[in-house]
Amino acid sequence: MEVLTQAEENYLKAVFKITENDDKAASTNAIAAMMSTSAASVTDMLKRLAGKGLLHYEKHRGVVLSERGGELATNLVRKHRLWEVFLVKMLDFSWDKVHDIAEQLEHVQSDELVERLDGFLDRPQFDPHGDPIPDANGKMAMRKQILLSSLDPKDQAVLVGVQESTNTFLQYLDKLKLSLGTKLQVVERFEYDGSMKIVLIGGEEITLSHKVCENLFVQKTK
Amino acid sequence: MEVLTQAEENYLKAVFKITENDDKAASTNAIAAMMSTSAASVTDMLKRLAGKGLLHYEKHRGVVLSERGGELATNLVRKHRLWEVFLVKMLDFSWDKVHDIAEQLEHVQSDELVERLDGFLDRPQFDPHGDPIPDANGKMAMRKQILLSSLDPKDQAVLVGVQESTNTFLQYLDKLKLSLGTKLQVVERFEYDGSMKIVLIGGEEITLSHKVCENLFVQKTK
DNA sequence: TTTCATTTTTAGGCTTGCCTAAAAAACTGT
DNA sequence: ACAGTTTTTTAGGCAAGCCTAAAAATGAAA
Missing domain, CATH: 1.10.10.10 (Winged helix-like DNA-binding domain superfamily/Winged helix DNA-binding domain)
Structure with missing residues (x-):
């Protein structure tokens, strides 16, 4: 190694x-x-x-x-994303605070540590931003995700990921009460500027700009 | 900072x-x-x-x-020992495997991480080797511990720490079924070479060399 | 006190990882 | 195709952290 x-x-x-x-x-x-x-x-x-x-x-x-380089890089991504899950799920960090810390933790060298952490976290498939976590062999689950911007009125969907992970964006989502797993339904699409009015299931109605809709991955539920 | x-x-x-x-x-x-x-x-x-x-x-x-140097060093010890607790308690590592990993984890820079980890672990006072963990202000609990070698026959005690943390020593203790919290009673002391015969409460009788007895911290229970 | 062994410091040199400035190669448009 | 722009590489240099060998300071013993 x-x-x-x-x-x-x-x-x-x-x-x-x-x-x-x-x-x-x-x-x-x-x-x-x-x-x-x-x-x-x-x-x-x-x-x-x-x-x-x-x-x-x-x-x-x-x-x-190279093949070896790809393996090493994939393993780094795996470690980074597992630590992000740990920080959010176990230590209750908000999803916009974990990147920098995971950036340091990913460099800790110990295969056994990664393996045990993975088990402790119940072998998660996605990190707190919805990005897939490679397994020990480098394989990762496919997200069946589409952009929120591609939905039509009346479509129901669940938020499963973000395209952009900047702090400002993530904090904006928090303010809108949007987080991974949030269920929503499209009310209306404004072709003029691409913005959309959506309703959070069990919550309020909000309007999202085209830019935001282009950065949210969802899975259709209906 | x-x-x-x-x-x-x-x-x-x-x-x-x-x-x-x-x-x-x-x-x-x-x-x-x-x-x-x-x-x-x-x-x-x-x-x-x-x-x-x-x-x-x-x-x-x-x-x-210097004072500042002491503060920084104490905080490193705090981080090292907290991570050791995490590795043993949460990830189920054995106590002889955690030092090298904690040595890397202690360098991760994030006060919030340390604070949350401490809370997650329930603010432990001692690490898996029985060493005290400084709190956020650098204060650590005193161990009321004495060396096993200072006990007399019939004394009962509980193992609370080790003086030496080498892998070989810790693995030897595992083999003897001695771990932190193990209760024991002294059967006999051989002045000739300082070795001691002890009985593990609910377990077998073993003989420990003087060298081993000098490296085990216990608290008397009777 | 003087000598000799030990400890500590200095001097010089190496690699890693970064920088700037300048040269070279590759693209672009006409 | 060739002039101008952009990209990439080379060259030279710097700080951190390590090394070895040699010099200087310390201290112990006769």
């Missing part, structure tokens, strides 16, 4: 995040932006990681994770 | 441990031994920490923690 520095782990995670949606290579600049560092530092580190066989690097062409 | 590197924190803890029993200054060599590093590296770091006002350093005379 190779042991990586925290910096190396953070770069792996950044490459992972950048490449997981579109399957193009991650560019030096994109990585630099995500890590808030200079492109020169990124080039340095990419060479190191390529030397360790964790990613495939070709000058001026960006990088892709 | 000053933020220290993990290396700086580890040095603080080492000085703390060395100076907590005898109130003499910690010597460069003693610190080097505890940190498994060279005396030269220690000198480097002591200058850094003295520069930050965390300890008092005089060439060739060793160091003592």
Whole structure:
């Protein structure tokens, strides 16, 4: 088992995040932006990681994770999300406070710790933001989720995830009394600006901007 | 709140441990031994920490923690021991496996995390090895403990701590079915070599060497 | 007190991970 | 295709934290 520095782990995670949606290579600049560092530092580190066989690097062409690099990155995501569940479920943190702490906890090295934590939490499949948690083999459950913005009037749905996890957004949702598991029904859609009026089941009616609707994952229930 | 590197924190803890029993200054060599590093590296770091006002350093005379240094060191001990409780009580680790993991967890920076963890664990006063856990103000409960080796025949006592926490010792205790909370009675003391025959309440009779008896803290119950 | 062993410090050097500035390569539009 | 822009790499440097070897300070014993 190779042991990586925290910096190396953070770069792996950044490459992972950048490449997981579109399957193009991650560019030096994109990585630099995500890590808030200079492109020169990124080039340095990419060479190191390529030397360790964790990613495939070709000058001026960006990088892709190797199989081993992907495994390590997936395991980091697993650890991060498990710790987030712990912080929210067991220590009662609000979902907008857990990211930074999980960012530190994910670097703790102990496979047995992860395994026992997973068991203690009852092998959760999703983290507090609705993101799927990879299992010990790196497999993760698929969310059958769609964007709230794609629903039509009268559709009923349950909130299962957020696209964006910034503090401001999460805190705004709290203020609206929207959290994972909240059931809702669409009342009306305003084509003019894409905003929607929805009613929280057992609660009040609220109007959400298009921007908000585009950042909420739901599952239809009717 | 000053933020220290993990290396700086580890040095603080080492000085703390060395100076907590005898109130003499910690010597460069003693610190080097505890940190498994060279005396030269220690000198480097002591200058850094003295520069930050965390300890008092005089060439060739060793160091003592400053008030602030002591506070930081105590808080590290608090975090370490709280995480050990978590690992043993919640994740069901055995007491000889938790030190290295707690050593990593103690460096996670978040006062709120420590506070919530403490509450979640029900504000424990002692860690799985019987060592006292400082509270948020740095105060810790006194153990009314004595060494098993100081007991006389017929004395009854309960095991409340260990002097030494090496893996080999803890595993040996497990094999003897000795754990914190185990009640026992002294049967006989052999002055010749200091070994003792004791009986575990509700269990078998065992003989412990002087070395073992010198490393077990007990509280008399009769 | 003087010598000798031990402890501590200094000096110089290494890697990691970061920086800026400048050079080189790759894209873009005409 | 080539000029200009953007991206990426190279070069050189810095701080942290470690190392070894050598010098200096301390202290113990004769």
